[in-house]
Amino acid sequence: MNIIEKILANASGKQQVSLGEIIEANIDAAMIHDLTGPLAIKSFLEIGAKKVWNNQRIVVIMDHIVPASSIISANLHRTVRNFVEEQNIQNFYDVGRGGVCHQVMPEKGHVRPGEVIVGADSHTCTYGAFGAFATGIGSTEMAAVFATGKLWFRVPEVIKVNVTGELPKMVTPKDVTLNIVGMIGADGAIYKGLEFGGSTISDMSVEGRMVLSNMAVEMGAKAGIIEPDQKTLDYVKARTDKPFTPIKSDPDATYERVVDVDVSDLEPQVAVPHSVDNVKPISEVGDIEVNQGFIGSCTNGRLEDLRSASKVLKGKKIAKGVRLIVIPASQEIYLNALKDGLIKAFMDAGATIGNPNCGPCLGGHMGILAEGEACISSSNRNFVGRMGSTKAFVYLASPATVAASAITGKITDPRTVKEEA
Amino acid sequence: MTIEGKAIKFGDNIDTDVILPGPYLVHTDPHELAKHAMAGLDPEFPEKAADGVIVVGGKNFGCGSSREQAPIALKYSGVNCVLAESFARIFYRNAITIGLPVLVCKGVSVQVEEGDVLVVDLQTGKVENRTTGSVLEATRLPEFIMEILDDGGLIEHLKRRIETNE
Numbered sequence: 001m002n003i004i005e006k007i008l009a010n011a012s013g014k015q016q017v018s019l020g021e022i023i024e025a026n027i028d029a030a031m032i033h034d035l036t037g038p039l040a041i042k043s044f045l046e047i048g049a050k051k052v053w054n055n056q057r058i059v060v061i062m063d064h065i066v067p068a069s070s071i072i073s074a075n076l077h078r079t080v081r082n083f084v085e086e087q088n089i090q091n092f093y094d095v096g097r098g099g100v101c102h103q104v105m106p107e108k109g110h111v112r113p114g115e116v117i118v119g120a121d122s123h124t125c126t127y128g129a130f131g132a133f134a135t136g137i138g139s140t141e142m143a144a145v146f147a148t149g150k151l152w153f154r155v156p157e158v159i160k161v162n163v164t165g166e167l168p169k170m171v172t173p174k175d176v177t178l179n180i181v182g183m184i185g186a187d188g189a190i191y192k193g194l195e196f197g198g199s200t201i202s203d204m205s206v207e208g209r210m211v212l213s214n215m216a217v218e219m220g221a222k223a224g225i226i227e228p229d230q231k232t233l234d235y236v237k238a239r240t241d242k243p244f245t246p247i248k249s250d251p252d253a254t255y256e257r258v259v260d261v262d263v264s265d266l267e268p269q270v271a272v273p274h275s276v277d278n279v280k281p282i283s284e285v286g287d288i289e290v291n292q293g294f295i296g297s298c299t300n301g302r303l304e305d306l307r308s309a310s311k312v313l314k315g316k317k318i319a320k321g322v323r324l325i326v327i328p329a330s331q332e333i334y335l336n337a338l339k340d341g342l343i344k345a346f347m348d349a350g351a352t353i354g355n356p357n358c359g360p361c362l363g364g365h366m367g368i369l370a371e372g373e374a375c376i377s378s379s380n381r382n383f384v385g386r387m388g389s390t391k392a393f394v395y396l397a398s399p400a401t402v403a404a405s406a407i408t409g410k411i412t413d414p415r416t417v418k419e420e421a
Numbered sequence: 422m423t424i425e426g427k428a429i430k431f432g433d434n435i436d437t438d439v440i441l442p443g444p445y446l447v448h449t450d451p452h453e454l455a456k457h458a459m460a461g462l463d464p465e466f467p468e469k470a471a472d473g474v475i476v477v478g479g480k481n482f483g484c485g486s487s488r489e490q491a492p493i494a495l496k497y498s499g500v501n502c503v504l505a506e507s508f509a510r511i512f513y514r515n516a517i518t519i520g521l522p523v524l525v526c527k528g529v530s531v532q533v534e535e536g537d538v539l540v541v542d543l544q545t546g547k548v549e550n551r552t553t554g555s556v557l558e559a560t561r562l563p564e565f566i567m568e569i570l571d572d573g574g575l576i577e578h579l580k581r582r583i584e585t586n587e
Contacts, residue, residue: 035446039489042449046576048583065447072447122487122511138489138515140575147579186434187481191510220481222510275434362486363443381485383438385461390442 002158002253003225004193007133010247011116021155027145028115028132029057033101035064035364036120036139038079043143052087053149059091059110060084061101066357069365099330099356102126102214102298107330109240113228114247118145123298123380125221128213129206130236131228131246136217156222157256158193159184163200165264170414172308173208174300174378174398176200177215178269180261182279190220192256195249200263201226206235207304214299215380218276268413270376271396274384282401282413292375293324293406294387295399296354297361300378301329305399306337309378310345312403315420317350319409324351324402325367327359351406363387369394376405422543422571424502424522426475430535431462433479437491437512440483446490454490455497470499475539478505479530482523483512492516492523502541504529504548504559517566520574524548526559533557543570 001009001016009017011025032040037060044052052058060080068074084092091110098104102123105111113131118124120142127134137151145151161180167173184194194216201209209226216224226232228246236244267281295301295309306328318324326346328334334356337343343353360367361379369375369388374395377387382394395411404414439461441454448454459466476495482505483491492515495503503516504526516523522543529548533539537552546561562570572578 036487036489038449043576047579070447076447076449120487122485124487136487136511138487138511138518140489140518141514144575144579186484187507187509190481190507217485217511220484220509362438364446381436381438383436383461383485385442386438390439390461 002249002255003131003195003227003247004133004158004223005155006247007114007116008153008155010114017155019155019157022152023155024150024152025116027057027118027149027151029059029110029117030142030145031059031061031101031105031117031119031121031124032142033064033121034062034066034077034080036142038076039139040120040142040146041079041083043140044146047143047147049147052089052146055088056090058089058146059105060089061093061098061104062095063099063101064358064362065364066095096331099328099333100298100301100358103301103329103333106130106235107239107332112236112240112242112244113232114245118142118151122217123214125216125224126210126214126298128216128223128225129209130232131226133223133225135222154191156191156193158195159189160195160197160255160258161261162258163196163198163261163263165200165262167200167263168266170400171263171266171268172398172400173204173211175266175269176263177212178271178279178396179263179266181215181218181271181277182269183259183261184219186218186275186277187220189216192221194219194221194224196224196226202229205304206231207302210302211299218380268398268401268415270401270411271382273382273393273395276381276396282411285411288395288411289374289409290322290376290395290405290411291373292367292369293322293402294360294367294375294377294379295402296325296327296329296359297379298329299380300399301327301333303333303336305378306333306342307340309399309403310342311419312400312414312417313349313407314345316407318406322406322409323367324349324406325354325360326351327354328356330356360387376402376411378402424475424541424543426473426501426539428477428533428535428537428539429469429474430477430533431479434481434484435478436485437483437488438485440491441488441494446488451493451497454494458494458498467498473499473501475541476500476503477529477533478503480506482508484509487511489515489519492519492521496521504541506530517569518575520570522570524559524562526557528557543567
């Protein structure tokens with residue numbers, strides 16, 4: 001069996017599962033946030049359930065529109081806080097206590113290899129980077145999980161993506177990810193699992209691997225999993241003392257197909273409007289002016305991302321007429337970025353820093369685009385209207401490319417920016 | 422169960438950000454959500470859908486965010502069924518959960534034109550185009566999904582199962 005089949009077999013108390021089989025899995029952790037949570041809570045009450053199945057396995061994270069931007073969102077937040085109180089939920093990360101949910105989950109020790117984790121958010125697949133089977137579900141299905149601790153899954157076909165080659169300078173895990181999204185397509189892995197492996201992935205940091213797993217859903221995938229190794233175990237064991245069993249694919253595991261990707265000569269990549277799989281090497285993007293840059297989100301708001309962006313920006317100023325918004329993905333990352341002098345470097349360059357939250361990624365607040373504006377963003381979606389006006393344009397790229405573009409005011413290859421000594 | 426309605430067509434990769442843009446996620450009333458259904462593509466959609474329609478999509482319908490508010494907005498705006506070449510996984514599960522029938526129907530995006538009158542038989546998967554006289558075969562839904570739809574969605578289904586000790 002492959003890693004996904006083995007995890008689903010364990011979670012459903014079976015020796016073996018087969019492709020296409022519908023199984024009922026025991027859920028190890030279930031996460032909601034401030035935008036999908038209120039609907040999950042409403043459904044939970046409508047079902048007539050009184051008590052959640054396990055108050056230690058539920059994680060509630062305020063991150064989408066925090067602090068509240070309007071009376072309506074403030075009321076939603078109150079609904080969530082009341083539920084946490086009533087149900088005595090043990091893991092609650094309110095404003096200023098956590099950050100972006102998909103960063104906070106692993107950072108605070110709620111993700112372990114071999115587990116089955118569901119979240120009422122599509123980017124829940126991020127935790128695949130830790131060898132967990134993690135997937136996004138809707139609010140009412142989450143209500144059913146809150147009531148029963150179980151959920152059905154169809155055992156998926158799995159595509160193995162084998163990535164090899166040493167990454168060229170200034171070419172990052174985001175560029176690898178965008179390249180793969182372009183190859184597989186926005187619907188290339190619908191209902192399927194993706195397993196990422198190969199020497200490039202082994203060489204990546206845990207942070208880098210999270211970018212790949214995070215964007216698995218942009219190919220339609222149910223999960224984007226990476227076998228745990230020593231780096232995974234070091235990260236996880238530093239953050240949880242609960243026991244877990246790492247799971248790997250069997251040597252004779254079967255896959256629907258294997259996709260080989262060589263990144264030795266990869267250029268920085270850009271997904272141009274209005275589709276995530278509309279990916280081009282930066283040399284083919286052309287002369288595109290930008291009004292805004294965004295560095296942050298569950299895809300690329302980690303310390304490694306802030307470091308690579310600040311390296312490009314160091315000693316430089318962003319172009320006149322450009323706003324650069326930087327949002328560290330968690331309180332921990334924010335503090336480390338302060339210690340490392342990254343926040344000062346961003347502010348010296350003319351960037352503005354936001355509190356850890358999802359920010360403008362989903363067009364909620366903190367950097368919404370006007371009609372006709374263009375934004376280069378380290379986030380994950382460039383759909384029509386995603387970051388504001390339906391007549392705005394979103395380009396997806398690495399934090400380094402966003403930084404380089406903010407300096408020139410046009411989409412710019414970070415390798416062409418002269419580094420300060 | 423049969424569903425009849427005029428077709429409103431959309432293309433490939435219709436994402437949940439255009440079905441229900443992020444700023445409207447703060448609403449919890451389904452009727453308020455319905456006012457913004459498809460706001461990212463056609464702000465007049467709720468008016469067109471009000472009398473009951475069938476949405477026809479291409480491949481990967483409902484991709485993107487896990488927001489259950491997207492199928493809710495469609496359902497309450499007057500969409501009685503969605504037929505598409507393929508669906509994104511979370512949207513598909515969410516639609517069933519909230520009681521909006523969704524069927525994979527190969528060829529539907531080319532064989533149905535905007536405004537065609539369709540009759541969908543959920544039990545058999547037969548899709549009859551009353552305007553052209555052609556008949557398409559959609560993939561039939563499994564029995565346990567039909568039960569959820571018959572009950573009107575997962576909440577009513579779970580309530581019934583709890584009440585009857587099933």
